[in-house]
Amino acid sequence: MIIGYSLSCWIHPLRDCWCCKGHGVHRPTDDNGKPRRIARPCRWCRQTGKRIRIGRRVWNHFRAKRRAA
Amino acid sequence: MTEPIHTDDLEPVVPAPRRGAPEFFEPRGEQLAIEAGREDGPPVDPPRTSTTFADITSRYSGDRKPIVPASLRSKAGRHALMVEAVSFLTYSLAIHATRSPKYAVKTAWYAPIGMFRLTGKGIYWCLDLEGFGIRQDAASRNNVADYLALSRQRDRRVGARAWLAVPVVLLLVVLAGLLVFVAPWWAQALAAAVLVPLLAHVGRPIDSPIVDRVFNAERFIRLTAGLTRAAIMACNVKGIKDAKDVKFVRDIYRAGPGHEALVLLPAGVLATDVIDERDRLASGFRLPKSQVWPSTVEGEHPGVLSIWVADKPVSSMKAPAWPLLEDGTFDYFTGTFVYGHDERMRPVQYSLAEKNSLFAGIPGSGKTLAARVVLLAAVLDPLVVPVVFDFKGSGDVDCFEPLCPEGLYGSGADEVTKANGLAALEWLLTECDERAPLVRKYAGQGMNTVNKVNRRMAEHDPKLRPLVAFFDELQELLTDPNHGKRAKFLLTSIIKRGRALGIHVIFATQRIDKESVPRGISSNIALRTCLAVTSHTETDLVLGTGSYARGARPTEFEPGDSTGPKDSGWGYRAGAGPTRPCRSSYVDNPAAERVVQRAIEMRRGEQPVEVPRIALRNLLADVRQVWHEGEEAIWSELIVPRLQQLDPDAYGDLTVEVFGAWMARAGVKTEKIGRRIDGKATTRAGVKLAALEARITERNAETIAGTDLAETDS
Numbered sequence: 001m002i003i004g005y006s007l008s009c010w011i012h013p014l015r016d017c018w019c020c021k022g023h024g025v026h027r028p029t030d031d032n033g034k035p036r037r038i039a040r041p042c043r044w045c046r047q048t049g050k051r052i053r054i055g056r057r058v059w060n061h062f063r064a065k066r067r068a069a
Numbered sequence: 070m071t072e073p074i075h076t077d078d079l080e081p082v083v084p085a086p087r088r089g090a091p092e093f094f095e096p097r098g099e100q101l102a103i104e105a106g107r108e109d110g111p112p113v114d115p116p117r118t119s120t121t122f123a124d125i126t127s128r129y130s131g132d133r134k135p136i137v138p139a140s141l142r143s144k145a146g147r148h149a150l151m152v153e154a155v156s157f158l159t160y161s162l163a164i165h166a167t168r169s170p171k172y173a174v175k176t177a178w179y180a181p182i183g184m185f186r187l188t189g190k191g192i193y194w195c196l197d198l199e200g201f202g203i204r205q206d207a208a209s210r211n212n213v214a215d216y217l218a219l220s221r222q223r224d225r226r227v228g229a230r231a232w233l234a235v236p237v238v239l240l241l242v243v244l245a246g247l248l249v250f251v252a253p254w255w256a257q258a259l260a261a262a263v264l265v266p267l268l269a270h271v272g273r274p275i276d277s278p279i280v281d282r283v284f285n286a287e288r289f290i291r292l293t294a295g296l297t298r299a300a301i302m303a304c305n306v307k308g309i310k311d312a313k314d315v316k317f318v319r320d321i322y323r324a325g326p327g328h329e330a331l332v333l334l335p336a337g338v339l340a341t342d343v344i345d346e347r348d349r350l351a352s353g354f355r356l357p358k359s360q361v362w363p364s365t366v367e368g369e370h371p372g373v374l375s376i377w378v379a380d381k382p383v384s385s386m387k388a389p390a391w392p393l394l395e396d397g398t399f400d401y402f403t404g405t406f407v408y409g410h411d412e413r414m415r416p417v418q419y420s421l422a423e424k425n426s427l428f429a430g431i432p433g434s435g436k437t438l439a440a441r442v443v444l445l446a447a448v449l450d451p452l453v454v455p456v457v458f459d460f461k462g463s464g465d466v467d468c469f470e471p472l473c474p475e476g477l478y479g480s481g482a483d484e485v486t487k488a489n490g491l492a493a494l495e496w497l498l499t500e501c502d503e504r505a506p507l508v509r510k511y512a513g514q515g516m517n518t519v520n521k522v523n524r525r526m527a528e529h530d531p532k533l534r535p536l537v538a539f540f541d542e543l544q545e546l547l548t549d550p551n552h553g554k555r556a557k558f559l560l561t562s563i564i565k566r567g568r569a570l571g572i573h574v575i576f577a578t579q580r581i582d583k584e585s586v587p588r589g590i591s592s593n594i595a596l597r598t599c600l601a602v603t604s605h606t607e608t609d610l611v612l613g614t615g616s617y618a619r620g621a622r623p624t625e626f627e628p629g630d631s632t633g634p635k636d637s638g639w640g641y642r643a644g645a646g647p648t649r650p651c652r653s654s655y656v657d658n659p660a661a662e663r664v665v666q667r668a669i670e671m672r673r674g675e676q677p678v679e680v681p682r683i684a685l686r687n688l689l690a691d692v693r694q695v696w697h698e699g700e701e702a703i704w705s706e707l708i709v710p711r712l713q714q715l716d717p718d719a720y721g722d723l724t725v726e727v728f729g730a731w732m733a734r735a736g737v738k739t740e741k742i743g744r745r746i747d748g749k750a751t752t753r754a755g756v757k758l759a760a761l762e763a764r765i766t767e768r769n770a771e772t773i774a775g776t777d778l779a780e781t782d783s
Binding site: 010013014046050057063 | 205208213214
């Protein structure tokens, strides 16, 4: 399972942003549940809507550390 | 084309011309404010000149390249070219035919690999997998934006490539099906003959060609400006910081079996700075050192460098045979002969008249064989009389013995050979004494316009035949404790005086210092060849002060040894044009003997010069040797029998009259000496002991003074 997860992190290193759900922006809704016209950019994914997966992030961290050594 | 200067750009020179006088104009910015009464001298810049039609046409007046190559202009050339081409093709076909089974096996092995490789490459291209690495890099940097941008680019590419790839794959499948199931056998065979080798070529490892190489030719690179600049930059010469600073005097051109680049180095950088780094230069060209020949350019400023790059290492080039090996003669007075060749295989000429030769180099550098080439050429003039002494005793010059007059040949490292060599030097100096008045006399009779021996004189009078004296390993004689000082004195005198009197002396020495090659000798020798040596000191001592600084690098030659000749025979030669490297022609012992045999046939067995043996002995020392204790004076008729007893060969034919003449020449005149015999007074010619000893002492002092003077001159 670990190998499979690592392989998937290598081939698909991104996932949808948990905060904006992959939209890149936050669009608040009014009282009726309709999205408002003014949208706020997502500060977690910087408007890309994608974030690096945890597994890939851990892999990058250890690789950078090894290279620095 | 130069821009025309309009009259608007010109201003009249102050003061303005007078009315009616022609106006002179000068461009703006080129004027000088001239104060009244002040003289500033002439302008620094040269006057501007306009280009004329003659200037343009003269640019193209040089040598023109022939339209049809030389090999195609003659019938013989065309025939030779055709024969060469057919021979090459036949040989190549035979080689490949014999190896065809091996080729078939290799093709069968590599063709499937090639098919998989080709398919993989197609998939790789179609799916844009070359961008996989860079996308992963963006992910590794946690750069989501870059990764997304690259992914979008990949999607676009794959979409576009799929439109091309899918139809092509379908077409190939259809074609393959048609070829297998429908096509006739010959079409299948043709397709297989084309496709299978192609697939095998794709599938083979990069370092394993399917077809064997027929010729293993030497490595050849095309000399380009970029490569030359890179090689010069690789030298790490201080002052060359940018490759663009290295300019070229002219286009790189073909020169002999190689290419030459004339390089203009940046201001302040000398050509010798690069020459010193020849190893790095060769490394920059990725070539063996013997293929890269940097040198200074005669007549140019010191910043111009010539780099000649040979097509293959010079040591592996076939040296041209010595032209005088089989036939040909030489004229000592006016002729030149081919001594060897330079690095571009161009013949190097050598002349002997009014010169002397010096060959210096460490053991194995090839100086004896180089000097022997000169001597071999010299004896091909039937008038030349060789004098040969080899103080090494190796036998390299034994072939000349039949040509040398009796007493003027010696080979050995023993005391007898040294004594004979010294006696030969004494005789050469005596020859100088005797030749000078003869030359003056014949020149007065109109045989020559200057007081020098020429061919007419030598043919008229056998006493003026040219003498070519070769002393190998001369340092053995010059450093001898008994004969050294006298030998130096004699050599210095002979070199200075014998040149114009038809005496050419060739020295070869392996010890190069002030003791072995005194300045008094080396500085008076015109033709100096420095073969392989160890340092710049020897280079300057042999070739002249400053030669090393001017680019002569005999230090880079490697002497031959048991593993091969290496750079044996290579040396820098000074005294005939610019100091350049050259290699002596190689003449082995059997070939040298054949040349000497021809020389003997030219002389028809006659010995041109008969050297009296008495001339080869030290007469004064011999007389003193036969002098008995208590004798104050002796008659000549009593001395002569004693001398005949001392050396019957030398003094066997000596008479009292000849003895008197030789003693007078040696500086002791015979006097009338009275004796009472049987009570009767008798007076006869004889020698007094006081006069003899005084002359011997005086001569020794002259020798020492002469040697000291020669050393002081240096």
